[in-house]
Amino acid sequence: MDWLYTFIALIGSVIALGAIGVPVAFAFLLVNFGAAFLLMGGLAGVQQVVSNASSSISIFSLVPVPMFMLMGELFFRTGLAPRVFDALDKLLGRIPGRLSFLTVGGGTLFAALSGSSLANTAMMGSLLVPNMVARQYKPKMIMGPIMGAGALAVLIPPSGLTVLYGSLSNIDIGSLLIAGVGPGLLMAVLYCVVIILQMWFDPEAAPAYAEAREPLASRLWFAAQNVLPMGVVIFAVIGLILLGVATPTEASAFGALSVIGLAAVYRRLTINVVVKSLMGAMRSTSMLLLILLSSTTFAQVMAFSGASSQMVSFAMSFDLAPFTILIMMLLVLLILGMFMDQISMMMLTLPIYLPIANTLGFDMIWFGMMQLIVIELGMLTPPFGLLLFVMMGSAPAGTTFGSVVKSVVPYVVVQIIVVALIMFIPPIATGLPSLMR
Template identity: 30%
Template sequence: MDASLAPYIAVALIFVLMALGTPVFAALALSGAAGIIMVEDLSFLLTRLKSISYSTTAVYTLTIIPLFILMGSLAQHAEVGKKLFDVASRWVGHLPGGLAMAAILTSAGFAATSGSSVATAATVGSVAIPEMKKAGYDGSLSAGAVAAGGVLGVLIPPSVLLIFYAALTETSAGKMLIAGFLPGLLTTIVFMIGIYFIARRGKARGAVSKRATWGTAVRDTSKAWQVAVLFLVVMGGIYLGIVTPTEAGALGAFAAFLMLLAHRAAWPGLMGRIVDSFRSTIDTTVMILFTMIGAAVFSYFLTLIQVPNQLAQAVVQSELPPYLIVAALLLVFVPMGMFLDAFSMMVIAIPIMFPTVQSLGFDPIWFGILTVKMCEIGLITPPVGLNVYVIAGIDRQTPLPEIFKGALWFVGMEFITITILFAFPVISIWLPELMSS
């Protein structure tokens, strides 16, 4: 078969298989296998399959993923999210949209203990949505704010998605984690400013809490000590070079385990909580690794017919402004995010896009942060906005279209944040460069 037709057939096969309900990892693997057979033969495919699964997943950097997921799950059972929301409400609850702002702050804080957006959205949603409903908030704003706040879980370190990008591109995992801090802080600020202006015109304008005194707010902030400890153990150790990212993940998971043991309210059914934490960690880790294996087969097919190299060469010879090329590559994530999860998007797009970005001389850490930001948008946009479906399962009184409507405000804020990060790369690369020096 003509090799030039193979990629088109393989890509079409992916969408056909997904339309039939095939899991993403299987659709990628089957399409990649079909493509390899089209340009080579079955024996060649079988030879490659013997090593692809091992070489893809037997990567030391990937051991961080289950450790970060376990840390977040244990912190969730220790009710870290509830304590954070109480503290955040003391500081901003008196402002228009203050409880929604508190949900964003809680999401940012819990993201510092968990690398998962879904876990962040579920934890904060179960605590914040009932309080916002009680205060008279519009269901669209309350549910949309929590769904959007969950995306901070994939940006603020420790982030599983940043580690995933580092493994795919062979970039320093420690630097990628450190790089997510300032963009995560910027996203939090933009979200809170956006909520303030939205709430001034809606029902949430008068739905405010009694203003706490400075002394009370400062005193109650001590309740959030667990987040500070976990963040210092993990990110402080990495930044100072005391521990490797994997060692930091292990220390963080152990610290979260001790916090769960020290939380008396969790003692009834403690063993069940621990088992649930390990089970959810295994489920998520296996899902990620299977996605990587399926994508590795498809990526090998693309590499075999030299699609990444051809694309990079065509882009370099196009004489288009480099920043315009990167912007066009990033916009590809918008339609992809409507149908694929963040991990699937990365494993499909990064092997194709990254050689082009490298050939243009851009910083891989900067591009990684922008890529994760684009993946965030897919988590809150229809029809496959995973965070929105998680919140819909918690808030059954608010219709799904209303939650998507509320989340769309935050899609606009995401584009504002991405534009700032795109225009000022120093925000993403300053801390990693400082770490190196």
């Protein structure tokens, strides 16, 4: 059982460093160098780790990460988002609870344009909360849809987290990106069902109000001017990959270029916007690449120590059904998500989970999509869900953390239901990648 002591020492050291405030990437680097020195022959082992580390981030498949980050930065800094919301709002007309439905529809669309759950949630909170409060919507109809729809950016491409997961796990990034479309859209539909049920049981949750009715032709024209052009961006990313015309790397470049083109058409492209967008994308990309470097090096140290292979053998020694092991792995992720950020969870679990999943013969696209959804759930679960804190920043005055958590519970349940559906109906996640191939 020597491998167990090594495993506990490596994982425990990372957790201990994180607990005293060391940033996760640097915590992994310190543990990597220490383990290499002790297990791989002193300074020679450290030099080997350093030489291997550079190759983990100097790969062409990671180019979509800065491109997707740039897309999101440009989209929000150019002010294209409010135009889309205004158009969707006019299009929905007098539908009861329309602002909640608008949140889900707009959040789903923005997920296909930005790729950042935090930015998605913050932007919708600042745009929609004041109007929904003025219309006397109850907190569950305001905050729940915003957080639920904001989290969709992890699934619906472009998603930087999905690219990072694919790079860490050596899964085809294009297939993994496309696989998120089905679960993401299914989740959005179920969110709308939640809103309908909430209004059914509590009609006062989203009071109706009088509003000047515009002619249908006028609303359609306004939507065509402000929503349809965004389809160019979606097609540039999702459509080109799905049709096999472009690789994820090429599609990410087309996506960034299409956002630049739209901003220029709407006369919102300025030098100041471009500089700020480039700086924001550079900061986010640098952080992700440092984390990726740390994580892949950690996996190499784990493999060299024998902890990875012995952990797989240990897990396989129990006479458990593959689905039981799968559920146990997802439950561990769900618990970790209550206390850790998404990238830290990936870095800790992937070196352990991937060998087990391969040994059990799981379809890696199917397995990866379930993992990504459960990792996304960590953004919505207390006590440290990031989107809960983002929502607190734009919530109505006097809102308590407990009410924020309570409002998101139905949307957490929806995500768990979607994971269960994917588990038993794999084509929800694997259908589009199979069609693409």
